[in-house]
Amino acid sequence: PHSTENVEKFFLVFRTSMGTAILHAFLLFYVILPRSDAQDLLRQCKDQCGTSMLITNAIDRDLSCDPSCKISSCELGCDSWANTSLTDCTRACNESFTANSTVKVAHCSTGCTFAQDIYVERIKAGLNPPSPPYAPSSAFVSNDSVDLQWEAANSSVITYLVQWRFDNGNSDWRFYQPSEPLQFPSVTVSGLHAYTSYRFRVLWLITSEEFLASPQSEAIQTLPFGEPSSPPTITQITSPTTRSVYIAWTAPQFPNRPLIGYNLMLYNLDDDSALPVYKDVSATQLFFQFSSTVQPNTTYSVTVKAQNSEGMGPAAVANITTLATNPEDDSLYPVLLMGSNHHILKVELNGGNDYWQETEDDVLFQSDNDSISIIAVAFHVRRSQVYYSDTDGTIGRVSMTNASDTAVILTGINQLSGLSVDWLHDRLYYVSGTDVMRCKLDGSRQEMALQSLSQQPGELLVNPYHGFLYWTQAGVGGGLYRVDLAHVGVNATNATQRIADQDHLQAVTISYSSLRLFFPDKQMNVLISTFIDGSDRQDFHADTPSPQLTNVKSLTHIEERFFWTHGDDQIYQEVLNPSTGQYFHNDFFFNFDFFGEPFVGLEMYHPSMQPIPVPPNPPHDFSVLFGDDSAFLSWSEPVQLSTFGKGAWNDWRYELEVQNLDDQESNSTRITDITAFHYTLQGLEKGTQYRFSVRAYSEGGHGPWSKSFTGTMYSNVSTAPSLLLVSSEGVVHSGMDGATLQTVQPNITDAADLVWLDSGMYYVTSGGEVAYWNSSGEVQEVLPLPWVSSAGAIAVDWIGGKLYWASSAEHRIYRSNLNGDSVEQVIGAYVQDLEIDSLSGNVFWTSSHSVQRARLNGQDRVTYWSVENFSGRQLAGITLDTRGEKVYWLVSGLDMLDLYQASSTAEG
Numbered sequence: 001p002h003s004t005e006n007v008e009k010f011f012l013v014f015r016t017s018m019g020t021a022i023l024h025a026f027l028l029f030y031v032i033l034p035r036s037d038a039q040d041l042l043r044q045c046k047d048q049c050g051t052s053m054l055i056t057n058a059i060d061r062d063l064s065c066d067p068s069c070k071i072s073s074c075e076l077g078c079d080s081w082a083n084t085s086l087t088d089c090t091r092a093c094n095e096s097f098t099a100n101s102t103v104k105v106a107h108c109s110t111g112c113t114f115a116q117d118i119y120v121e122r123i124k125a126g127l128n129p130p131s132p133p134y135a136p137s138s139a140f141v142s143n144d145s146v147d148l149q150w151e152a153a154n155s156s157v158i159t160y161l162v163q164w165r166f167d168n169g170n171s172d173w174r175f176y177q178p179s180e181p182l183q184f185p186s187v188t189v190s191g192l193h194a195y196t197s198y199r200f201r202v203l204w205l206i207t208s209e210e211f212l213a214s215p216q217s218e219a220i221q222t223l224p225f226g227e228p229s230s231p232p233t234i235t236q237i238t239s240p241t242t243r244s245v246y247i248a249w250t251a252p253q254f255p256n257r258p259l260i261g262y263n264l265m266l267y268n269l270d271d272d273s274a275l276p277v278y279k280d281v282s283a284t285q286l287f288f289q290f291s292s293t294v295q296p297n298t299t300y301s302v303t304v305k306a307q308n309s310e311g312m313g314p315a316a317v318a319n320i321t322t323l324a325t326n327p328e329d330d331s332l333y334p335v336l337l338m339g340s341n342h343h344i345l346k347v348e349l350n351g352g353n354d355y356w357q358e359t360e361d362d363v364l365f366q367s368d369n370d371s372i373s374i375i376a377v378a379f380h381v382r383r384s385q386v387y388y389s390d391t392d393g394t395i396g397r398v399s400m401t402n403a404s405d406t407a408v409i410l411t412g413i414n415q416l417s418g419l420s421v422d423w424l425h426d427r428l429y430y431v432s433g434t435d436v437m438r439c440k441l442d443g444s445r446q447e448m449a450l451q452s453l454s455q456q457p458g459e460l461l462v463n464p465y466h467g468f469l470y471w472t473q474a475g476v477g478g479g480l481y482r483v484d485l486a487h488v489g490v491n492a493t494n495a496t497q498r499i500a501d502q503d504h505l506q507a508v509t510i511s512y513s514s515l516r517l518f519f520p521d522k523q524m525n526v527l528i529s530t531f532i533d534g535s536d537r538q539d540f541h542a543d544t545p546s547p548q549l550t551n552v553k554s555l556t557h558i559e560e561r562f563f564w565t566h567g568d569d570q571i572y573q574e575v576l577n578p579s580t581g582q583y584f585h586n587d588f589f590f591n592f593d594f595f596g597e598p599f600v601g602l603e604m605y606h607p608s609m610q611p612i613p614v615p616p617n618p619p620h621d622f623s624v625l626f627g628d629d630s631a632f633l634s635w636s637e638p639v640q641l642s643t644f645g646k647g648a649w650n651d652w653r654y655e656l657e658v659q660n661l662d663d664q665e666s667n668s669t670r671i672t673d674i675t676a677f678h679y680t681l682q683g684l685e686k687g688t689q690y691r692f693s694v695r696a697y698s699e700g701g702h703g704p705w706s707k708s709f710t711g712t713m714y715s716n717v718s719t720a721p722s723l724l725l726v727s728s729e730g731v732v733h734s735g736m737d738g739a740t741l742q743t744v745q746p747n748i749t750d751a752a753d754l755v756w757l758d759s760g761m762y763y764v765t766s767g768g769e770v771a772y773w774n775s776s777g778e779v780q781e782v783l784p785l786p787w788v789s790s791a792g793a794i795a796v797d798w799i800g801g802k803l804y805w806a807s808s809a810e811h812r813i814y815r816s817n818l819n820g821d822s823v824e825q826v827i828g829a830y831v832q833d834l835e836i837d838s839l840s841g842n843v844f845w846t847s848s849h850s851v852q853r854a855r856l857n858g859q860d861r862v863t864y865w866s867v868e869n870f871s872g873r874q875l876a877g878i879t880l881d882t883r884g885e886k887v888y889w890l891v892s893g894l895d896m897l898d899l900y901q902a903s904s905t906a907e908g
Contacts, residue, residue: 041122042078045115049074052114052810053107065104073104077111083157085208086116090828106812109828113811120210128154130214133162133200143225145190150202150214152185159205162187165872166253167197167219172893173872181205194225194256209869224257228306228313232262236287238616238641238704239322242296243513246616246641248287249304249316257308259283266290269299269319287642289531291514297324323614323701326607334558334606335400337386338571339374341597342367344388344398346605347590349558365398365406376419376460377601378428380441381610388601389419389430395443400605409443418460418471419601423610424649429462429469436460436471438488449488450496457481458506459554465512465613466532467645472505472519479505480519480534485647499534507555507564512611514560515643520552527562532643541574541583548572548585554602558609563588565599613649615696615703616641619677622706624692625737626713628720629685631692632737634678638696638703652696652703656681661689661710672697680737686716715883724761726751731761731773745773748782753834757796757818762803764791770805770820785820793834795843797856804843806831813843813858827858833878835887837904844887844904846875851889853904864902867891880904 053070065073080092089112097104133150140147148162159181165171176189185202192198197219204212229252236248245266251259262281268274274293281288294300300322303315336347344365364386367374372394378387384400393413399405415433422429422438429438429449436450436457449469455478457471468482480500487495500519508519510532517530518540525547529540553567562574573588603609619635626632633656640648654674658681660666671679684690693708714721714736723734730746754763759776770788785803792808797815804815804826813826813834830847836856837844844853850866864887867873876890876897887904890897 037122041081041115041118044118045078045081045111046075048114048118049078049111052110065107069104070107073107074111074114077108077113078115079111080108081112081115081119083119083207086112087208089115106825106828110810110812113828116207116210120206123155123157123206124212126155127158127204127212130202130204130212132215132217133202134217135220141220141222143194143223144192145188146192146198146200146220146222147186147188148200148217149186153204157206159183160185160187161203161205162189162200163203164189164192164198164200167199170893170896173201175868178868192222193229193254194222195258196254197221211869224308226256227311228252228255228257228259228308230254231314231316232304232306234302234304234316234318236617236639236641237302237318237320239320240289240614240616240641241513241515241611242323242325243291243294244515245290245294245300245302245320245322246287246643247289247302247304247318247320248642250286251283252306252313255306255308255313257310259306259308261307263305263307263312264288264290265303266294267301267303268293268295269301271298285535289515289643291511291516294322294514296322298322326701329607332607334604336556336563337364337377337379337601337603337605338554338565338599339377339388339601340599341373342370342390344374344377344386346400364400364403365396374600375417377603378419378421379603379605379610380421380423380426381605381607382423383441385441386605387419387421387428389413389416391416395419395428395430397441409441410439410446413437415456418457420460420462421610422462422464424464424612424651427462429460431457431460431471436469447489450483450492452493453496459508461508461510463510463532464647464649465611466515466643467648468532470508470510470517472508474504474506476503478503480508480517482534484645486645487647497534500528500530500537502528507552509555509557509562511557511560513608518555518557518560518562520549520555520564522550522552525549544574544583544585546585554600556602556604558604558606563602563604565602567598567600569597569599571599571602612698612700614698614701615652618704618706619654619694619696620706622692622694622709624709624711626711627735627737627739628714629683630737631681631684631690631711631713632678632739633681633692633694633709635694635706636677652698654679655695655697655702657693657695657705659691660685661691680739684713686713688713724754724756726754726763744775748773753791753793755794755796757798762794762796764794764805768792768808770794770803772818785816787816787820787823788814793831793845795834795836797836797838799838800856802856804834804836806834806845813845815856825858826856827854827861832875835878835880837880837882839882840885840905842904844878844880846878846889848874851875851878851887851900851902853887862907864906865889865900 049071053074077093080089082088090109093105093108131151133148135141135146136149161178161181162176163173164176165173199219200217202214232249232252234249238246240246261283264279266277277293301319303317305315306313334349336349338345343363346362346364372390372392374388374390376389386398386400389395393416394408395410397407397409413432418431420429426441427438434453434456437446438449439446455473458474459472461470467485469485470482472480479498479502481496481498483492483496504522505519510517515532517532519528521528526542527540527549529538530536551566552564555564564572571588572585575584575586615638617638619638621636624631624633656671656679657668659668689712691708691710693705695705696703721736725732726748728749730743731748733742733744750765751763752766754761760772760774762772764770768790770791771782771784773782788805790807790809791805794805796803801818802815803818806813811830812828814823815826816823829845831845832848833846835844841856842853843856849869851864854861873891873893876892878889880887885904887902889900
């Protein structure tokens with residue numbers, strides 16, 4: 001029984017010895033725990049004080065507080081514990097002593113820590129495990145709130161805080177009303193976004209520092225309401241060719257209802273008279289490529305808006321300037337190639353936007369055997385070569401610049417028909433029955449590309465620019481097919497796609513400037529245009545009067561002005577009437593009237609029909625590691641556009657730009673023809689600041705520059721800076737650029753933390769012991785420091801000659817001489833990582849949720865940065881730049897790692 005008289009006597013003792021603050025603490029203590037449990041906690045806490053303080057006194061040479069002083073101070077911390085928080089207990093310690101009695105306060109705070117640890121373990125031992133919160137039914141969910149319930153704790157001391165996060169995998173936990181702990185196991189979480197998935201959890205608070213977290217709830221989605229309240233996020237905008245703009249985005253974070261699509265607008269910023277181009281795409285499509293009306297070397301603005309059934313959301317906007325045309329390509333006349341019986345004819349064209357006309361014609365090739373007919377024609381612009389296949393099963397080659405330079409490449413090919421040239425990888429593709437084969441340009445290294453197709457392909461078109469092989473299949477149920485070049489081989493047939501359902505299709509061509517395919521629709525008598533994946537199908541110039549597209553056997557173009565044949569002795573071309581803006585299909589006249597034989601294999605010989613890719617994006621993951629007088633730069637190749645295949649050509653070269661920022665009058669240095677994803681720069685000036693950037697390029701042009709990296713070379717010092725680390729192989733020494741690794745002490749493999757000083761290294765083992773490795777002299781010694789225990793992190797004051805360490809058991813920072821004796825307590829703190837700035841006389845440390853600083857003697861404590869407990873974010877490391885007076889720290893979250901910076905001399 002708890003008699004009132006006994007309690008009053010106990011109060012009187014505490015009132016006279018400790019004052020009102022401790023009386024209040026005991027009142028809370030008495031209410032929360034039964035007296036027997038409270039007394040047992042005090043007894044256990046004070047027993048721990050006696051044991052711990054005797055050990056501390058053995059190593060602590062501070063004469064201002066003898067063993068009795070240490071034990072009584074620690075016991076006072078036990079008495080100050082009020083089952084609330086370590087902060088309140090420490091505050092009671094501070095109020096119990098004068099301001100200069102720092103040693104006594106430190107020992108009192110240790111007692112607080114002991115009391116809290118004992119209290120928390122006792123509460124945890126009796127608790128039922130937390131269960132995840134839940135919404136009892138859909139009726140408890142609205143468009144902006146969720147009613148949650150959970151199983152209550154079996155202890156009246158527990159209060160609750162609710163946290164929420166977005167159910168997208170990389171969202172931090174956030175508090176709902178953190179200043180108002182809940183007494184009961186239910187809450188209405190309001191202020192949520194409509195049509196958004198959330199997860200919830202409940203923290204069972206034992207003290208303000210100690211808690212248990214429930215498992216997270218199932219995903220709970222709020223009800224739909226309203227139009228989108230956030231814009232899409234534009235992830236990529238680029239001009240992959242002179243006449244195209246590619247844009248990609250992610251869905252808005254808050255669509256508020258199921259999306260029905262996206263509205264895009266392309267606006268010409270260089271020409272106010274140009275009309276905007278609008279495009280609606282489905283909600284599942286997260287990229288688009290504008291090509292119609294897009295002009296070279298022109299700046300455009302692109303807006304993207306999400307739309308649901310309630311309306312349109314806010315716009316995301318980005319600008320882009322399209323690539324300029326190559327003046328050398330513009331100066332070359334296109335040449336129309338065609339097969340006719342046993343001849344290959346070439347017709348040089350001249351014209352413009354309205355029509356093309358013949359300027360010169362010639363017989364490029366004539367077979368010696370009049371009974372053999374040309375089947376298909378292909379070419380390689382950069383090599384000035386034309387290739388052909390014929391009815392005798394032969395593939396041959398002829399030079400565009402020297403008609404007498406001919407060669408037979410392959411013979412005896414069974415059922416030979418279609419032919420196409422991969423001008424980027426220097427390969428020939430050809431059709432043999434129902435198979436597609438490929439080989440090098442000289443006929444070597446023949447291999448299967450596609451095997452046993454359902455029927456013999458008609459037109460064959462290899463597109464190494466985007467990484468696909470296309471072919472047509474005629475007849476009912478035919479169409480246009482493609483396969484990624486990365487998948488070609490014996491089993492590639494299983495990876496084929498039919499991207500256009502088109503009966504009786506026999507001809508196809510591609511525009512690399514607009515990234516579109518063109519093929520005729522026999523039944524509708526129109527020309528069809530699609531993206532290279534078959535999407536965005538459109539009738540091209542559908543209002544053409546008297547179209548001539550019912551039975552097209554071969555099709556080509558120049559600047560999307562088309563030429564075709566029906567397989568007879570007539571060639572057609574598309575002509576623009578500039579006064580009406582209407583297109584017509586006219587006969588194309590030239591001087592080969594005497595042939596009078598069917599035309600096959602139309603091809604337009606011009607560099608624009610075989611372009612060299614230009615990198616659409618900058619290299620990424622660009623980093624620089626500095627050595628003594630060198631810098632190691634590394635990067636990853638540019639990300640391809642989503643419309644490109646895995647087999648797309650990407651044999652980029654790289655160019656580095658290096659700028660000396662300390663000499664603004666000097667020109668930047670550029671280093672080209674780099675084929676690897678890394679480069680080492682030598683001979684850099686010490687103590688000099690440089691800026692680096694990298695870009696990819698090809699013969700076709702240069703891609704955008706990466707984000708620049710700015711850094712300063714190490715100063716001119718007698719000893720070059722280096723890295724020291726401990727691995728499973730021992731202590732490893734490395735240059736700052738990681739280029740050289742040397743194991744210097746194989747016997748030390750267990751180190752939780754380390755610090756270097758002169759010719760040696762202090763390190764902490766996983767068991768909390770500290771040792772010193774002396775690397776100088778012929779005999780390298782490892783010396784344990786017996787007075788240091790339970791260490792979690794260490795640092796060295798190299799000016800004052802002191803070793804600092806954090807005790808993980810007592811939650812304190814200690815310091816000693818470098819040999820481990822004369823131990824002093826510095827400050828009470830939960831410490832994960834520890835750093836010393838000897839120049840400014842400060843000690844820095846991190847807990848799991850804060851960055852703090854104090855003077856080397858523990859005075860003038862400052863909190864630099866903190867994050868809420870239980871937020872899902874915590875400190876991951878700290879380091880100092882003592883010369884630059886900067887402190888850096890890392891913060892990890894659910895799916896990220898952020899680097900922070902602050903002045904090391906600031907007040908916080």
